[in-house]
Amino acid sequence: MTAQKTDQAEIDRLNDLMSRVARQRDRQAFVALFQHFAPRLKSFLLRAGMEAGAAEETIQDVMVTVWHRAESFDPAQAAVSTWIFAIARNRRIDRLRRDRRPTIDPNDPALVPDEADGSMETMLVEERAAELHRAIRELPPEQADLLRMAYFEDKAHSAIAAERQLPLGTVKSRLRLAVARLRKLMAGSLEGETV
Amino acid sequence: MTHTPHHHPDSDLLLAYAAGTLAEAPSLVIATHLALCPHCRSEVAGMEAIGGALLSADAGTAVSDALLSDVLSRLDGPPPAEAPRRRKAPVGPTPVLPEPLRSYIGGDIDRIRWRRTIPGLHEADVKCAGGSVRMMRIRSGMGMPQHTHRGDEFTLVLAGGFSDDTGHYLRGDFAATDPSVDHRPVADDDGDCICIAFTDAPLRLTGRFLRWLNPLMRA
Ligand SMILES: [Zn+2]
Ligand SMILES: [Zn+2]
Numbered sequence: 529m530t531a532q533k534t535d536q537a538e539i540d541r542l543n544d545l546m547s548r549v550a551r552q553r554d555r556q557a558f559v560a561l562f563q564h565f566a567p568r569l570k571s572f573l574l575r576a577g578m579e580a581g582a583a584e585e586t587i588q589d590v591m592v593t594v595w596h597r598a599e600s601f602d603p604a605q606a607a608v609s610t611w612i613f614a615i616a617r618n619r620r621i622d623r624l625r626r627d628r629r630p631t632i633d634p635n636d637p638a639l640v641p642d643e644a645d646g647s648m649e650t651m652l653v654e655e656r657a658a659e660l661h662r663a664i665r666e667l668p669p670e671q672a673d674l675l676r677m678a679y680f681e682d683k684a685h686s687a688i689a690a691e692r693q694l695p696l697g698t699v700k701s702r703l704r705l706a707v708a709r710l711r712k713l714m715a716g717s718l719e720g721e722t723v
Numbered sequence: 724m725t726h727t728p729h730h731h732p733d734s735d736l737l738l739a740y741a742a743g744t745l746a747e748a749p750s751l752v753i754a755t756h757l758a759l760c761p762h763c764r765s766e767v768a769g770m771e772a773i774g775g776a777l778l779s780a781d782a783g784t785a786v787s788d789a790l791l792s793d794v795l796s797r798l799d800g801p802p803p804a805e806a807p808r809r810r811k812a813p814v815g816p817t818p819v820l821p822e823p824l825r826s827y828i829g830g831d832i833d834r835i836r837w838r839r840t841i842p843g844l845h846e847a848d849v850k851c852a853g854g855s856v857r858m859m860r861i862r863s864g865m866g867m868p869q870h871t872h873r874g875d876e877f878t879l880v881l882a883g884g885f886s887d888d889t890g891h892y893l894r895g896d897f898a899a900t901d902p903s904v905d906h907r908p909v910a911d912d913d914g915d916c917i918c919i920a921f922t923d924a925p926l927r928l929t930g931r932f933l934r935w936l937n938p939l940m941r942a
Contacts, residue, residue: 563791570784584786617743622805683744710773
């Protein structure tokens with residue numbers, strides 16, 4: 529219970545910092561965001577196999593991008609940590625692989641639009657983020673371990689299987705279970721709020 | 724009426740895409756599916772939220788003292804350079820090919836330069852890192868030769884449809900096959916079937932009379 533309140537308070541704090549950066553170009557708020565995210569980004573990039581120097585250069589790029597793109601952050605779409613994760617993931621691809629990451633264009637006339645208007649969903653992004661933090665702590669350790677590897681280590685699932693000496697099918701099914709559990713919880717907390 | 728896909732990529736493929744570990748070539752097929760599939764777009768958004776939560780939950784590693792001042796000194800400068808993006812091609816009001824595929828082709832379906840490979844099949848390579856991606860056009864009503872796969876094959880239908888013993892695939896539907904699958908896709912008879920396909924190894928023809936065509940089947 530208290531852990532969840534702490535999660536919620538932290539998510540609210542980061543959101544507030546981010547909106548101060550976006551609306552007021554508030555450098556104090558930006559420094560606080562840096563202090564929260566820079567060490568976490570460093571772990572993320574080191575585990576992907578970067579040298580410390582390259583990791584810190586990449587952190588600079590990520591944080592400068594956060595500053596420049598602050599206005600495009602939409603708290604109704606994603607938590608701050610999700611938005612920064614996506615920026616860091618893309619810079620990691622640029623840096624480590626130098627290939628492109630093909631992405632959709634949301635304004636493409638050929639895009640098949642979402643069925644619902646999404647307004648229910650958007651109200652609850654922050655609450656779901658707190659639930660998600662709790663659920664990740666409660667994952668079985670063997671699922672949490674593989675999930676962290678899948679996100680942090682820039683390795684194909686087959687390479688994760690080799691490293692953990694597990695059959696590829698086991699890795700895939702554990703990842704599938706972990707994601708399904710977390711996704712269900714995110715959807716569940718949504719339904720709980722709307723009935 | 725837009726068709727909503729019934730056949731989706733496995734969640735571990737979506738996860739690799741969301742985590743940024745999937746190579747460009749298979750990512751192109753996944754991202755093109757995402758343009759046509761609101762369901763998988765929402766799955767990927769959820770997976771990105773998991774990535775954000777994992778990042779938040781990390782204990783972190785100390786950064787050097789100078790890093791903050793380095794960052795602050797860059798705030799008034801230009802935004803960091805990014806890997807060059809493909810230029811968007813001009814497009815009509817109702818393109819057949821969605822983004823990001825259109826940028827890789829350099830336009831819509833009329834810009835594809837087809838070459839005939841075997842009777843009833845035209846193909847065109849798509850330039851892409853990390854594997855082989857090609858467009859396929861199967862003539863209406865035609866069956867592909869019976870074949871199996873030396874590796875993974877991901878196919879996404881963009882126009883028309885095809886069937887094999889695993890099901891019926893229409894626009895937006897995603898089919899994954901591997902060495903355990905030996906099949907003979909047949910195009911629907913109401914128009915040519917146009918697909919994008921990623922393979923990481925050449926197909927292997929298994930039909931009795933078609934083995935001699937194997938040298939023509941490229942990765
Ligand atoms: Zn889908
Ligand atoms: Zn096949």
